[in-house]
Amino acid sequence: xxxxxxxxxxxxxxxxxxxxxxxxxxxxxxxxxxxxxxxxxxxxxxxxxxxxxxxxxxxxxxxxxxxxxxxxxxxxxxxxxxxxxxxxxxxxxxxxxxxxxxxxxxxxxxxxxxxxxxxxxxxxxxxxxxxxxxxxxxxxxxxxxxxxxxxxxxxxxxxxxxxxxxxxxxxxxxxxxxxxxxxxxxxxxxxxxxxxxxxxxxxxxxxxxxxxxxxxxxxxxxxxxxxxxxxxxxxxxxxxxxxxxxxxxxxxxxxxxxxxxxxxxxxxxxxxxxxxxxxxxxxxxxxxxxxxxxxxxxxxxxxxxxxxxxxxxxxxxxxxxxxxxxxxxxxxxxxxxxxxxxxxxxxxxxxxxxxxxxxxxxxxxxxxxxxxxxxxxxxxxxxxxxxxxxxxxxxxxxxxxxxxxxxxxxxxxxxxxxxxxxxxxxxxxxxxxxxxxxxxxxxxxxxxxxxxxxxxxxxxxxxxxxxxxxxxxxxxxxxxxxxxxxxxxxxxxxxxxxxxxxxxxxxxxxxxxxxxxxxxxxxxxxxxxxxxxxxxxxxxxxxxxxxxxxxxxxxxxxxxxxxxxxxxxxxxxxx
Numbered sequence: 214x215x216x217x218x219x220x221x222x223x224x225x226x227x228x229x230x231x232x233x234x235x236x237x238x239x240x241x242x243x244x245x246x247x248x249x250x251x252x253x254x255x256x257x258x259x260x261x262x263x264x265x266x267x268x269x270x271x272x273x274x275x276x277x278x279x280x281x282x283x284x285x286x287x288x289x290x291x292x293x294x295x296x297x298x299x300x301x302x303x304x305x306x307x308x309x310x311x312x313x314x315x316x317x318x319x320x321x322x323x324x325x326x327x328x329x330x331x332x333x334x335x336x337x338x339x340x341x342x343x344x345x346x347x348x349x350x351x352x353x354x355x356x357x358x359x360x361x362x363x364x365x366x367x368x369x370x371x372x373x374x375x376x377x378x379x380x381x382x383x384x385x386x387x388x389x390x391x392x393x394x395x396x397x398x399x400x401x402x403x404x405x406x407x408x409x410x411x412x413x414x415x416x417x418x419x420x421x422x423x424x425x426x427x428x429x430x431x432x433x434x435x436x437x438x439x440x441x442x443x444x445x446x447x448x449x450x451x452x453x454x455x456x457x458x459x460x461x462x463x464x465x466x467x468x469x470x471x472x473x474x475x476x477x478x479x480x481x482x483x484x485x486x487x488x489x490x491x492x493x494x495x496x497x498x499x500x501x502x503x504x505x506x507x508x509x510x511x512x513x514x515x516x517x518x519x520x521x522x523x524x525x526x527x528x529x530x531x532x533x534x535x536x537x538x539x540x541x542x543x544x545x546x547x548x549x550x551x552x553x554x555x556x557x558x559x560x561x562x563x564x565x566x567x568x569x570x571x572x573x574x575x576x577x578x579x580x581x582x583x584x585x586x587x588x589x590x591x592x593x594x595x596x597x598x599x600x601x602x603x604x605x606x607x608x609x610x611x612x613x614x615x616x617x618x619x620x621x622x623x624x625x626x627x628x629x630x631x632x633x634x635x636x637x638x639x640x641x642x643x644x645x646x647x648x649x650x651x652x653x654x655x656x657x658x659x660x661x662x663x664x665x666x667x668x669x670x671x672x673x674x675x676x677x678x679x680x681x682x683x684x685x686x687x688x689x690x691x692x693x694x695x696x697x698x699x700x701x702x703x704x705x706x707x708x709x710x711x712x713x714x715x716x717x718x719x720x721x722x723x724x725x726x727x728x729x730x731x732x733x734x735x736x737x738x739x740x741x742x743x744x745x746x747x748x749x750x751x752x753x754x755x756x757x758x759x760x761x762x763x764x765x766x767x768x769x770x771x772x773x774x775x776x777x778x779x780x781x782x783x784x785x786x787x788x
Contacts, residue, residue: 230270237263247632255353264306271302293771297764304760312755315678316738319686321745324710326683328752334676335374335641335654339669342366349676352377352639354632370645370664381627381638381655387412389618396434396573397621401613403602414621415573421536428610429514431570436538439468440557444572445581445593455495456516456535461553462486470557473518480523488524488550495519499534506532514565518556526550564591569605569612571597577619582612627653639673680752681731682711687719689746703740705748722750732756 237257245253257263278295281288315328335348344366350359358375387397397414402425414420415434422431435441439459455473460483462468469483477492498509499517506519517534529548533556534540564570564585572581581595586607594603602611627638638655643664652660654673662669688706693699704723709730711717722728728735733754741747 230266230273233266234270237266250632255351256355259309264309267302267306271299274299290771290775293767293774297767297769297771299764300760300767301764304757304762304764306757307760308755308757312757313678313733313753315752317680317684317735317750317752318741318747319684319705319707319750320747321686321689323745324683324685324708326680327677328680329675330678332676333637333673335372335639336672336674337363337372337669338672339366339368339667341667342368344368347676348372350374352637354379354629370643373642373644374639375642376626376640378627378629378636378638379632380630380635382630382636384626384628385412386624386626387618388622388624389620391620391622394619395621396432396577397618397623398432398571398614399616400430400571401615402428402430402610404608404610412621412623413571414623416537420623426608426610427567428605428608429565429568430612431536431568432573433536433570434538434573435575436555437575440538440555441572441574441581443557444570444583445595455513455518457557458490458518458520458533459555459557462551463553464551473556486524488522488552491521491523493519493521512565516556522548522550522552522554524550564589567608569610571614577617580614624651625653627655637673641671643669680733681713682709684709684735684750686748689740689748691740691742691746700740703737703748705737705750 241253241257244257274295278292281291284292313328313330315330317325317328319325332349332351335350336345337348338345344363346363346365348361352374354377356377358373360374361372363370363372387399395414395416397412399410399412400423401408401410403409404426409425411423411425411430412420413423413430413432415432421433422429424430433444435444437459455475457473458471460469460471465486467485469485471481471483471490473492473495474481477494480489480491482489494506496506496508496515496517496519497511498514500507500509500515506517509515515534515536517532519530519532522529522531526549529550531548531554532540533554535556538555564583566585566587566589568583568585570583572583574580579596580599581593582597582603584592584594584605586592592606597603597614599617600613600615602613604611626640636655638653638658640651640653641660641662643650643662645664648665650662650664650669652662652671654660654671656674659670659672662671685708686705687708690704690706691700692702692704694701702724704721706719706721707728708717708719709728711731720728722735722737724737727737733752736751736753737748738751739749741749
């Protein structure tokens with residue numbers, strides 16, 4: 214009866230532990246499916262909690278075996294099974310914590326004495342200070358922010374890594390905390406088949422418009438009510454059809470409009486002032502090429518005009534854009550003559566066919582939208598409601614403006630397409646003396662950040678680990694299936710050099726025929742075609758492997774003894 218109670222007592226402890234391990238393994242399976250292998254290994258399988266759970270199971274098995282004393286011959290299968298499981302668990306824990314895994318990538322004719330491990334590292338270099346530091350780390354999709362203190366060689370800084378993308382694609386993130394005025398709107402557009410979104414910036418000429426299907430979408434920010442009037446009120450074009458200049462002399466409160474002529478041969482006087490304008494060039498669809506300013510087409514889609522203004526103060530050159538009235542101010546172009554000059558296009562030729570033009574009133578007091586059909590016929594909504602869908606009259610599209618930032622700050626970020634580490638990116642922030650610099654760094658894409666006037670170089674990649682011997686690839690062979698280019702097998706002839714022992718020997722590494730030397734196993738894993746051919750060897754050094762194999766053999770011995778004992782009992786019971 215006492216033995217039965219002891220056995221049941223051991224079960225009361227073992228069963229919850231086994232249920233706990235099964236629960237963790239099930240959770241790890243779902244976690245890996247959602248967050249990737251690297252995250253599951255670090256968060257679940259290599260966690261201290263899971264290691265303690267395995268250790269508790271081993272202790273429980275030892276206690277259960279110990280309570281069977283005094284041991285007798287018939288207990289041997291039971292004891293061997295418990296001992297084998299304890300040995301196997303011990304080997305697994307040792308391998309997980311002290312094992313080495315990685316890859317050797319060896320081009321033909323070259324020698325390598327390091328392996329690339331699954332662990333990663335950030336390499337921080339400040340060339341001007343002769344400073345370099347390697348930071349070993351591991352990122353996955355559920356990584357929490359990591360922080361390091363950098364010091365030495367006159368360097369005192371803090372490095373933070375707070376975002377990670379395993380298979381990164383670029384995306385623009387916009388916030389409303391820029392130090393300068395930079396108007397931006399967030400636009401949604403949809404039809405029956407698809408829906409999309411984008412940001413438009415009125416003061417950035419290369420980001421003030423977008424195309425979606427047939428539609429051309431523009432965001433304009435006229436600087437005065439005089440500029441808005443011709444945009445909202447349809448009219449026949451002037452004689453040249455090129456538009457007009459609106460000129461304001463703040464000191465004299467004089468305002469003039471000058472039509473842009475078709476012929477640029479003569480200077481044009483500004484009535485009632487001592488100033489003249491000489492038109493140099495007109496670009497219906499401005500584009501900057503290697504040879505200089507040019508036009509993509511004769512359609513007035515991005516019109517610009519080059520001119521000079523002359524007066525008592527001297528001569529000022531101008532390049533004015535109808536779509537981008539803030540161009541000169543944004544590029545900090547200084548002029549001698551105190552005036553304000555803007556380029557206004559004629560409304561009849563301003564909006565291209567199949568267009569959606571969003572217009573912000575000065576001071577952003579409200580909005581208007583002008584939409585055109587295939588023939589250029591206009592539809593005006595003024596004011597335009599925010600956060601409401603508006604239908605285009607002919608394209609079958611709907612648009613909605615749901616956000617507006619007056620001081621938009623656009624940052625390129627990276628998000629992950631999936632959890633597999635194919636194109637890794639990490640966002641890092643350097644801080645020192647109240648200054649900071651932010652950048653994204655990835656494998657093969659180092660970042661150079663400026664901090665306190667010093668250039669910092671940050672590289673991210675797999676961590677290297679030195680091997681006690683080097684491997685040189687003498688020859689790589691790929692064996693194809695007959696009549697195809699599909700690899701049936703591949704193998705590498707290598708030369709191993711052990712500098713510690715002075716031993717040098719050749720060996721062939723084939724699929725399912727690894728090289729085993731000094732506790733390391735080198736498997737033929739893959740290859741990289743090209744010139745030169747490159748072999749990829751998987752490397753493993755697991756000090757727990759002998760214990761794992763021993764544990765399996767002990768368990769197998771216990772099962773065989775149990776089977777033999779059951780067979781002998783059965784024979785005695787046979788009539």
